[in-house]
Amino acid sequence: MTLLTARKVEVANVTKQFGEVTALSDISLTLGQNEFVSVVGASGCGKSTLLSVIAGLEPPTAGSASLGGHVLTGPGRDRGVVFQSATLLPWLSALGNVEFALRGEEGLTKKQRIDRAREVLAQVGLDGFEDKFPSQLSGGMQQRVALARSLSYGPEVLLMDEPFGALDALTRRTMQELLTQVWEKHRMTVMLITHDIEEAVFTSDRVIVMTPRPGRIRAEIPIELDRPRHADLIGTPAFHSYYTEILALIHERGH
Amino acid sequence: MSTAPVQGAPTADTPVTAGAPPRRRSVVAQPLTRAQYLTTAVLGFLGLLAIWTAITLSGLVNPLFLPSPLAVASALAEQAANGQLLEDVTVSTYRVMCGYLLATVMALPIGLLAGSFARVEAVVEPIMDFIRYMPVVAFVPLTILWVGTDDAQKFLIIWLGTFFQQVLMVSDAVRQVPSSFRNLGATLGLSRLQILIRIVFPSSLPRVWDALRISLGWAWTWLVVAELVAATSGMGYRITQAQRFLATDVIIGYVLVLGVLGLVFDQLMRAGGRSLFRYQKGRS
Ligand SMILES: Nc1ncnc2c1ncn2[C@@H]1O[C@H](COP(=O)(O)OP(=O)(O)O)[C@@H](O)[C@H]1O
Ligand SMILES: [Mg+2]
Numbered sequence: 047m048t049l050l051t052a053r054k055v056e057v058a059n060v061t062k063q064f065g066e067v068t069a070l071s072d073i074s075l076t077l078g079q080n081e082f083v084s085v086v087g088a089s090g091c092g093k094s095t096l097l098s099v100i101a102g103l104e105p106p107t108a109g110s111a112s113l114g115g116h117v118l119t120g121p122g123r124d125r126g127v128v129f130q131s132a133t134l135l136p137w138l139s140a141l142g143n144v145e146f147a148l149r150g151e152e153g154l155t156k157k158q159r160i161d162r163a164r165e166v167l168a169q170v171g172l173d174g175f176e177d178k179f180p181s182q183l184s185g186g187m188q189q190r191v192a193l194a195r196s197l198s199y200g201p202e203v204l205l206m207d208e209p210f211g212a213l214d215a216l217t218r219r220t221m222q223e224l225l226t227q228v229w230e231k232h233r234m235t236v237m238l239i240t241h242d243i244e245e246a247v248f249t250s251d252r253v254i255v256m257t258p259r260p261g262r263i264r265a266e267i268p269i270e271l272d273r274p275r276h277a278d279l280i281g282t283p284a285f286h287s288y289y290t291e292i293l294a295l296i297h298e299r300g301h
Numbered sequence: 302m303s304t305a306p307v308q309g310a311p312t313a314d315t316p317v318t319a320g321a322p323p324r325r326r327s328v329v330a331q332p333l334t335r336a337q338y339l340t341t342a343v344l345g346f347l348g349l350l351a352i353w354t355a356i357t358l359s360g361l362v363n364p365l366f367l368p369s370p371l372a373v374a375s376a377l378a379e380q381a382a383n384g385q386l387l388e389d390v391t392v393s394t395y396r397v398m399c400g401y402l403l404a405t406v407m408a409l410p411i412g413l414l415a416g417s418f419a420r421v422e423a424v425v426e427p428i429m430d431f432i433r434y435m436p437v438v439a440f441v442p443l444t445i446l447w448v449g450t451d452d453a454q455k456f457l458i459i460w461l462g463t464f465f466q467q468v469l470m471v472s473d474a475v476r477q478v479p480s481s482f483r484n485l486g487a488t489l490g491l492s493r494l495q496i497l498i499r500i501v502f503p504s505s506l507p508r509v510w511d512a513l514r515i516s517l518g519w520a521w522t523w524l525v526v527a528e529l530v531a532a533t534s535g536m537g538y539r540i541t542q543a544q545r546f547l548a549t550d551v552i553i554g555y556v557l558v559l560g561v562l563g564l565v566f567d568q569l570m571r572a573g574g575r576s577l578f579r580y581q582k583g584r585s
Contacts, residue, residue: 101484101488102488103487121484121488121490122488122490126488127484127488129481129484135482135500135503136580147489150489181581181582
């Protein structure tokens with residue numbers, strides 16, 4: 047499953063310093079076109095910083111990130127970001143939140159935006175909840191709206207920073223399956239940050255393992271499990287061996 | 302005294318816990334239902350009234366200094382009947398509104414900008430912080446020399462007492478909007494200005510509203526201060542007049558009315574907030 051496809055995102059020798067702290071140290075990686083890649087690692091190893099650099103929210107101290115061959119200099123609508131907290135605008139309904147993201151699409155009438163928003167909300171299983179305010183939705187549903195918002199305007203890359211980290215175990219599992227289904231149907235380039243190894247193996251084509259202080263890439267594990275994937279995959283020996291391999295890599299300190 | 306301490310007030314969605322068959326004592330204090338809360342509050346007021354009545358009936362205190370509730374009520378009724386009370390309330394309310402709105406209209410843009418731009422903050426906030434610790438009362442003589450003793454002087458005192466605090470509270474409300482919201486706007490391709498107008502300001506509004514509600518209470522206090530010192534009309538003026546004639550019943554009556562006015566305006570602001578920010582759960 048290695049680069050049969052075109053390189054979509056390329057991170058080249060990125061270092062990121064926050065004062066004395068080296069959050070990322072000489073990181074290089076690529077995301078292939080329509081590839082689903084997870085980044086796992088202990089808390090504080092620089093996962094969020096890596097995502098922020100690709101999202102254009104944090105400039106790298108050295109090195110560069112590029113998309114489709116163009117060096118990224120700031121955030122943009124070619125990349126959609128799902129944050130750990132849903133960051134839904136509380137005064138807008140679920141539909142309103144998705145429609146808000148679509149206001150940046152040129153040439154769409156309000157009616158077209160609303161139709162599109164409805165469509166995407168249905169994709170993430172939220173039909174019937176369009177008119178609910180975020181405060182009336184559960185954490186899982188709020189994250190679904192956030193996902194729909196990012197999908198709505200069709201970015202080339204979807205970046206997710208521990209999107210299910212705050213959810214309970216059952217909801218998290220449901221969301222992982224939903225994400226996998228949506229991705230298998232609408233293939234796109236995804237980078238998913240997570241500290242949940244099961245989540246990484248279950249959803250991804252490739253898992254990148256990071257180690258902290260300074261943030262470095264420890265290993266890249268291609269996940270050669272058949273698709274479409276279903277929840278029962280998690281009990282299989284093949285799944286388990288990926289799980290233990292990655293777990294060992296994370297715990298292996300200073301190799 | 303003009304901002305009513307109704308902090309723990311229950312909301313419509315407080316769970317109804319009464320009537321659960323086996324009455325067990327929970328370790329955690331149970332929230333009261335709205336009815337329970339109101340009953341308790343009314344009982345509290347009645348208790349206070351009862352103590353007051355008892356003291357006056359006991360003859361321990363000269364009624365000249367502490368008139369009975371009945372005497373206060375009849376003094377107020379007299380003021381109401383001859384139109385004095387309504388006139389005083391109207392004049393005072395007008396002054397509070399003018400001074401308060403003036404302060405608010407100026408504080409809103411400055412506070413929003415100071416909360417949004419570090420440079421504006423660096424210019425504005427140290428000045429505001431400095432001025433707000435100057436006692437407003439000490440400005441009363443100065444304001445009289447500046448603008449005389451008519452309404453403008455009352456507006457100015459109210460403005461001095463509220464504006465600086467409002468700026469600080471409004472900018473704080475803006476700063477409390479989590480940075481993830483700005484990041485969201487940036488990833489959606491919005492410009493800095495668009496992020497402020499479409500995301501940050503609307504997000505800060507509920508807190509801004511609370512700041513405005515609290516400062517309205519202060520406006521009433523400063524109004525009375527201004528009217529006590531130099532005025533020819535209004536609630537504060539009537540109180541100083543009453544003092545001259547040892548009419549303690551009128552004084553106490555007016556103080557109570559001021560308390561009620563503060564409470565009423567506070568509740569109006571709360572109701573306004575509830576209807577503006579209906580999307581917030583459990584807003585009181
Ligand atoms: N804005 C920031 N300012 C200073 N230090 C930061 C900032 N963001 C992250 N860091 C530091 O960089 C390191 C990596 O953080 P982060 O990328 O959030 O890790 P992760 O997402 O893997 O938990 C941590 O030591 C963190 O304290
Ligand atoms: Mg993180």
